[in-house]
Amino acid sequence: MRGILSFAALAVAMTAGLAPAQQVLINAAGATFPYPMYSKWFDEYHKKFPAIQINYQSIGSGGGIQQVTAGTVDFGASDGPMNDTQLKEFRDKHNGAEVLHFPTVMGADVPVYNIPGVTAQLNFTPEALAGIFLGTITKWNDPQIVNANPGVKLPANSIVVVHRSDGSGTTFIWVDYLCKVSKDWEAKVGRGTSVNWPVGLGGKGNEGVSGQVKQTPNAIGYVELIFAVQNKMTFGKVKNASGVFVEASLAGVTAAAAGAAKGMPADFRTSITNSPGKDAYPISSFTWLLIPNKIQDPAKNKAIKDFLAWMLTTGQTQAEALAYAPLPKSVIVNEQKAIAKIQ
Amino acid sequence: MSASSTITANTRPARRAPTWLQRLKSGDEIAYSITFLSALSVLLITALLVFELYKNSAVSRHKFGWSFLFTSTWDPVAGQFGALPFVYGTLVTSALALIIGIPLGVGAAIFLAELAPPRISDALTFLIELLAAVPSVIFGLLGIFIMVPILRTIEPALRAVLGWTPLFQGPFYGVSLLAAGVVLAVMIIPFIISISREVILSVPGDQREAALALGATRWESTWDIVVPYAKKGIMGSIFLALARSLGETMAVTMVVGNEPKIHSSLFAPGYSIAAVIANEFTEATGDLYTGALIELGLVLFALTIIINGAARLLVMSTSQKGAG
Numbered sequence: 001m002r003g004i005l006s007f008a009a010l011a012v013a014m015t016a017g018l019a020p021a022q023q024v025l026i027n028a029a030g031a032t033f034p035y036p037m038y039s040k041w042f043d044e045y046h047k048k049f050p051a052i053q054i055n056y057q058s059i060g061s062g063g064g065i066q067q068v069t070a071g072t073v074d075f076g077a078s079d080g081p082m083n084d085t086q087l088k089e090f091r092d093k094h095n096g097a098e099v100l101h102f103p104t105v106m107g108a109d110v111p112v113y114n115i116p117g118v119t120a121q122l123n124f125t126p127e128a129l130a131g132i133f134l135g136t137i138t139k140w141n142d143p144q145i146v147n148a149n150p151g152v153k154l155p156a157n158s159i160v161v162v163h164r165s166d167g168s169g170t171t172f173i174w175v176d177y178l179c180k181v182s183k184d185w186e187a188k189v190g191r192g193t194s195v196n197w198p199v200g201l202g203g204k205g206n207e208g209v210s211g212q213v214k215q216t217p218n219a220i221g222y223v224e225l226i227f228a229v230q231n232k233m234t235f236g237k238v239k240n241a242s243g244v245f246v247e248a249s250l251a252g253v254t255a256a257a258a259g260a261a262k263g264m265p266a267d268f269r270t271s272i273t274n275s276p277g278k279d280a281y282p283i284s285s286f287t288w289l290l291i292p293n294k295i296q297d298p299a300k301n302k303a304i305k306d307f308l309a310w311m312l313t314t315g316q317t318q319a320e321a322l323a324y325a326p327l328p329k330s331v332i333v334n335e336q337k338a339i340a341k342i343q
Numbered sequence: 344m345s346a347s348s349t350i351t352a353n354t355r356p357a358r359r360a361p362t363w364l365q366r367l368k369s370g371d372e373i374a375y376s377i378t379f380l381s382a383l384s385v386l387l388i389t390a391l392l393v394f395e396l397y398k399n400s401a402v403s404r405h406k407f408g409w410s411f412l413f414t415s416t417w418d419p420v421a422g423q424f425g426a427l428p429f430v431y432g433t434l435v436t437s438a439l440a441l442i443i444g445i446p447l448g449v450g451a452a453i454f455l456a457e458l459a460p461p462r463i464s465d466a467l468t469f470l471i472e473l474l475a476a477v478p479s480v481i482f483g484l485l486g487i488f489i490m491v492p493i494l495r496t497i498e499p500a501l502r503a504v505l506g507w508t509p510l511f512q513g514p515f516y517g518v519s520l521l522a523a524g525v526v527l528a529v530m531i532i533p534f535i536i537s538i539s540r541e542v543i544l545s546v547p548g549d550q551r552e553a554a555l556a557l558g559a560t561r562w563e564s565t566w567d568i569v570v571p572y573a574k575k576g577i578m579g580s581i582f583l584a585l586a587r588s589l590g591e592t593m594a595v596t597m598v599v600g601n602e603p604k605i606h607s608s609l610f611a612p613g614y615s616i617a618a619v620i621a622n623e624f625t626e627a628t629g630d631l632y633t634g635a636l637i638e639l640g641l642v643l644f645a646l647t648i649i650i651n652g653a654a655r656l657l658v659m660s661t662s663q664k665g666a667g
Contacts, residue, residue: 060625195418
């Protein structure tokens with residue numbers, strides 16, 4: 001279909017007596033979480049500018065970082081920012097060139113649970129979530145949970161924790177949040193796409209976690225907001241940094257990014273979990289494109305810059321239809337300035 | 344070579360040994376070369392595999408040495424990697440699969456080959472071979488949605504009867520070493536049945552007739568004559584089944600619980616080598632982490648060779664005894 005379209009475009013250009021536009025093929029690889037969004041963007045962009053085709057392989061964030069560092073793709077994508085060691089590795093391999101981080105859309109994690117006899121939407125404090133996942137809170141009727149949920153009758157059953165078994169950006173967001181709200185978590189477990197879980201069962205993918213939560217009485221797990229919305233799952237509210245219990249929503253995620261925008265570093269490598277603002281949903285995160293700041297091929301260079309500009313304007317309007325949270329204004333403005341850093 | 348050619352020359356002076364060109368023309372040499380290359384490529388692929396695994400795990404091998412095999416912390420954040428829980432989970436689930444799978448598989452093969460009416464045997468065999476072609480992710484899904492709930496209902500009975508052993512204690516969440524073992528058993532049974540049946544069918548009819556003529560019952564001829572005759576082939580089917588269960592990834596990770604800890608109870612969750620590689624490799628960053636995962640691949644390879652080698656030795660020693 002694409003082939004026919006581009007062929008038709010080529011034919012039209014030739015019959016019109018114009019020189020056929022130079023075909024630009026750009027390869028990219030990385031995160032799976034924003035893949036539906038990216039594939040829609042790249043497809044729309046290709047329809048609008050048939051000469052430009054961006055191939056995206058959703059091989060995972062770790063793979064995206066590796067591929068862009070190895071130089072096998074034109075740009076990468078990741079759910080977690082590259083750390084300083086990884087940036088240094090890139091510099092060493094590419095004669096001092098840098099990787100630029102461009103936030104594209106945002107996602108969030110929500111707690112899902114299955115407690116027999118409880119249908120109410122539960123409230124979770126940061127202390128309760130950290131305690132449950134550390135294994136220090138073991139019963140559903142623990143005061144930490146009961147006090148946040150007046151009027152809900154919680155059973156004295158043991159909590160079964162379910163987490164992701166595969167390395168995942170979803171896990172990164174979840175544990176990054178737990179690191180920020182719990183000193184114990186940061187000291188004992190830390191953050192990463194896979195961690196050494198103190199307790200719990202592992203499920204593969206969002207569907208694995210939600211499947212195990214649904215099947216196991218008294219289980220709690222975490223899944224991506226999009227996944228929970230699409231599968232009509234009930235999920236808990238989480239208390240944010242301003243002390244308000246917030247139900248995850250696209251607006252709440254955008255609010256979290258807006259709250260974090262003020263102190264945001266110039267390279268956009270920042271976590272927006274537990275960010276200030278009374279509407280901000282605390283377990284939110286950007287997902288990034290990883291773009292080298294030196295792109296030799298002038299055609300590719302222009303195409304990537306043009307795409308970024310388009311993504312920050314037209315592209316953002318398409319995010320909500322696919323249940324991704326669009327970037328707040330303040331971040332978009334800064335990113336538009338950052339495009340000039342690509343040489 | 345020269346000796347044999349002189350003998351030929353002496354005994355049949357009229358016919359010369361065919362030259363290389365003649366052999367090439369007649370196709371023998373071509374067939375030899377092609378099949379030789381095929382055989383060689385298997386060897387090369389295996390060698391290349393081991394070499395790559397060995398080379399790419401260098402960082403992890405140097406950092407952890409042999410302790411990689413004997414420690415049980417798996418902490419990607421802190422960069423601490425130990426393979427023991429995965430080795431344990433792989434061995435336990437595979438052993439469980441064989442314990443369940445061998446009696447059922449061999450029993451079914453004997454029935455289909457020796458006792459069942461041919462029409463039923465053919466129909467059932469067709470179904471079993473179909474089962475062998477089902478993708479493992481399907482078994483995993485069946486495991487999660489059908490088998491785990493069933494296990495949950497029979498768990499109290501298991502606990503009541505066998506709860507005094509350490510194997511059936513502690514809380515049961517459904518996903519567990521037990522669940523993985525049962526799913527693996529279901530997956531390997533078709534292999535055991537299919538190959539064992541072929542082997543039993545290929546036992547010469549004279550053997551059965553001789554046994555029956557000596558006054559053996561149908562079952563006696565089957566169990567004492569036919570099955571021992573086919574023992575090597577049946578063992579072969581079990582090796583193949585074992586290899587499949589050791590390396591099975593998808594179905595295991597879906598039902599095993601994916602917890603890298605060692606529990607004595609089969610009710611507890613566990614993890615397997617193949618499952619952790621599949622789960623974590625895509626998102627693994629840093630040389631040490633990927634190195635550790637690749638080293639796990641090397642460990643699995645070594646494990647498979649050791650187990651297969653040991654099993655083959657066992658068969659050789661027992662079959663020699665049988666012959667003597």
